[in-house]
Amino acid sequence: MPEDWIDPPLDDDEVYGLDPELEPAFDPAHRERPTAAHGAAVLVGGAIGTLARDLLLRAAPAGHLGFPWTLVSLNLVGAAALGLLVARVLDPHPHRVELRLFLATGVLGGFTTYSSLVSASIVLGHNGHLAAGFATMLGTSLVGVGAAWLGSRRRVTAVAR
């Protein structure tokens, strides 16, 4: 009986059968060693993204019935932008680790927020607008997935041509 009749243990990528086209730059299996420069990229990017979000929220606070349109919109824009960024820039250039940390982890991670979406939904429900609370949380999350997915389509422009 040959020794190797049992398959060797699979690593994650084999188990989950990643499409090579989707081979992640964003969640690299190649472990990165964090450096101070990486931390600085995340810090500065996160500060920029957070500042931009706060300025937008200040400029356009919650509207009718306190529905957080600005918060919802900026999250959806950020989700689409991340899809676009990963598909167009980060996946084609998997070794630009600092660029990914600055733009994806930092700027877009800081620009978008999950906690404010949750607390805005809770406050809506608390104020008697339960349906608006559900719509804010579940609706935004579902549309966010669609936005990220659409943003990451590489051939959308080819179809439009």
Next chain:
Amino acid sequence: MTLVLVAGLGGLGAVARWLVDLLLAARWGRSLPWGTITVNVVGSCVAGGLAGAAAGGHLGASSVEVLAVGFCGGLTTFSAASFDVARELDRRRPGVGAALLLVPMVLAVSFGILSFHAFGG
């Protein structure tokens, strides 16, 4: 001054998110985005408490802005959470995608409501 603090704490929140992600990925691998799930649930719980404290009149508007919009906002992320689900759909794992969308959401909202009320909301 508030804006400076918001930006600074937002940056620190983002660094915390990055470090939690590295730590959990080293421990549990990257087949699931453990870091994003964790920071989103924890950050939402904290933000729920801050919103409760604000609703109860225990916390001023600029403190809420700095802590909730700044730190919790920088710590948590909507873009990566959405993208992670979209990627599971691309991998033809809709069940994993649905779980990745719903489980953190239920946890975040539940803990958020608990701390909203615990802190005076």
